[in-house]
Amino acid sequence: MKHTESELVDIKNSISEMWNLVQSQFEKAKTALLNSDEDLARVVISTEKRVNAFELKIDSDCENYIALFSPVAIDLRLVLSMIKINKTLERIGDFADGIARFVLESDEHGSHLELLKEIDVETMLVAVETMLEKTLQAITTENTAQAGMVFSIDNSIDTLYAEAIKKLAGHVVTNPNDALYVLHLMTVLRKIERAGDHCNNIMEEIVFYLDAKVLKHQKK
Amino acid sequence: MKLEAKNVNFFYGDFHALKDINMKIESNTVTAFIGPSGCGKSTFLRLFNRMNDLIADTHLDGECMLGDTNIYDKSISVDELRKTVGMVFQKPNPFPKSIFENVAYGLRINGERSKSVIEDTVETSLRQAALWEEVKDKLKKSAYALSGGQQQRLCIARALAVNPSVILMDEPASALDPISTSKIEELIFELKNHYTVVIVTHNMQQAARVSDKTGFFMLGELIEYDDTKKIFLNPEKEQTQNYITGRFG
Ligand SMILES: Nc1ncnc2c1ncn2[C@@H]1O[C@H](COP(=O)(O)OP(=O)(O)O)[C@@H](O)[C@H]1O
Ligand SMILES: [Mg+2]
Numbered sequence: 001m002k003h004t005e006s007e008l009v010d011i012k013n014s015i016s017e018m019w020n021l022v023q024s025q026f027e028k029a030k031t032a033l034l035n036s037d038e039d040l041a042r043v044v045i046s047t048e049k050r051v052n053a054f055e056l057k058i059d060s061d062c063e064n065y066i067a068l069f070s071p072v073a074i075d076l077r078l079v080l081s082m083i084k085i086n087k088t089l090e091r092i093g094d095f096a097d098g099i100a101r102f103v104l105e106s107d108e109h110g111s112h113l114e115l116l117k118e119i120d121v122e123t124m125l126v127a128v129e130t131m132l133e134k135t136l137q138a139i140t141t142e143n144t145a146q147a148g149m150v151f152s153i154d155n156s157i158d159t160l161y162a163e164a165i166k167k168l169a170g171h172v173v174t175n176p177n178d179a180l181y182v183l184h185l186m187t188v189l190r191k192i193e194r195a196g197d198h199c200n201n202i203m204e205e206i207v208f209y210l211d212a213k214v215l216k217h218q219k220k
Numbered sequence: 221m222k223l224e225a226k227n228v229n230f231f232y233g234d235f236h237a238l239k240d241i242n243m244k245i246e247s248n249t250v251t252a253f254i255g256p257s258g259c260g261k262s263t264f265l266r267l268f269n270r271m272n273d274l275i276a277d278t279h280l281d282g283e284c285m286l287g288d289t290n291i292y293d294k295s296i297s298v299d300e301l302r303k304t305v306g307m308v309f310q311k312p313n314p315f316p317k318s319i320f321e322n323v324a325y326g327l328r329i330n331g332e333r334s335k336s337v338i339e340d341t342v343e344t345s346l347r348q349a350a351l352w353e354e355v356k357d358k359l360k361k362s363a364y365a366l367s368g369g370q371q372q373r374l375c376i377a378r379a380l381a382v383n384p385s386v387i388l389m390d391e392p393a394s395a396l397d398p399i400s401t402s403k404i405e406e407l408i409f410e411l412k413n414h415y416t417v418v419i420v421t422h423n424m425q426q427a428a429r430v431s432d433k434t435g436f437f438m439l440g441e442l443i444e445y446d447d448t449k450k451i452f453l454n455p456e457k458e459q460t461q462n463y464i465t466g467r468f469g
Binding site for chain 1: 406429
């Protein structure tokens with residue numbers, strides 16, 4: 001392999017590592033939330049720094065690659081999409097951190113594991129994890145066949161989100177003392193829903209890189 | 221430090237071609253010199269194996285070091301120096317001999333008699349120059365039967381055969397087609413594992429692709445010398461930026 005190509009392989013490998021790190025963060029945040037596991041939440045929060053550092057490293061690798069190798073065609077699309085995916089993964093990492101922080105804060109309001117079950121937050125979280133997995137597969141196998149599936153998972157998260165909000169509104173009416181907790185929980189749901197959107201964007205970037213189709217702002 | 225220029229000034233007659241150049245080049249790196257035509261890149265490069273000595277009415281001030289030795293010291297044998305500091309030119313210049321004899325030439329000049337040593341060295345050098353596979357079945361054919369890109373790799377093999385530690389290259393790929401160019405570039409990148417390579421190129425992207433450090437020259441001055449990444453991403457000097465972005469002049 002030429003050294004210019006191996007530079008690109010290095011960037012791709014770094015992105016996969018970043019992906020694994022963010023997946024692990026998200027998985028831990030999920031488990032911490034569903035079990036009110038504060039120790040695990042603290043692990044997520046302390047690992048967040050690594051995610052940020054990794055993002056900066058990949059960013060600067062991409063900048064150097066463009067500066068030194070003037071990529072064109074598929075190589076250019078690859079680096080451009082890597083830059084965007086990198087940023088997006090970092091945001092998903094932020095959400096994992098936010099969920100972990102919620103686990104520590106919600107302690108003050110007592111545990112509400114029943115409520116979390118009722119609004120089915122686990123299904124939403126698992127859906128995001130699936131999206132992270134499918135998008136990573138798409139880029140490592142250079143195959144966009146699963147793009148449609150990823151987009152439809154995002155739609156199902158949106159539906160779950162809307163239903164959860166309704167249930168929470170009902171819960172507040174009958175349990176006004178939980179109002180503060182529910183308002184905080186809302187921000188967590190919002191983060192999960194946004195994480196789904198971000199995975200959608202990542203899938204679009206992969207399609208742009210592999211098939212050179214721009215899906216953004218198209219009706220899906 | 222492999223090579224070092226200390227306060228180098230160089231004159232062709234009255235013409236002040238290099239002005240106060242200071243530069244340190246580390247072992248096992250590729251250093252590229254870029255800059256507009258006539259800025260002194262080749263003149264500077266040639267100082268390191270005393271090729272400018274051949275030009276009448278020239279004058280050097282300052283020091284050019286190879287390791288700890290000043291290569292312009294009286295005790296230095298220019299022939300020995302050129303074995304240690306090999307050179308590859310813009311136009312491939314094989315001798316009108318066979319492929320094998322082109323590479324063996326330097327060894328024979330050095331008095332090497334052993335057939336097996338010569339054969340081994342020829343093979344190793346051709347392998348290092350990424351040419352062996354293409355020529356191993358026709359070593360007795362004339363070097364002129366090779367393509368331009370192959371001839372250039374042959375010249376690189378010839379330079380490697382006498383076991384240099386530094387290789388100077390003056391626009392080694394500028395007379396070649398893109399595919400041969402890319403082969404030469406890949407070769408340069410490999411060579412730095414064993415040699416210190418200094419390359420003059422008018423192709424900025426080539427400098428970016430193959431080098432660790434880049435020196436930008438203008439009108440006989442070294443304007444900026446830094447990590448290639450730095451030069452191409454965020455150069456210190458406006459002149460460098462103007463040149464590499466094509467806004468020059
Ligand atoms: N043999 C020579 N005699 C006189 N002037 C020369 C000679 N060689 C080069 N020069 C002059 O020195 C300057 C630098 O030349 P050179 O080192 O070949 O530049 P570059 O390699 O950057 O194009 C130019 O102005 C050139 O005209
Ligand atoms: Mg020149």
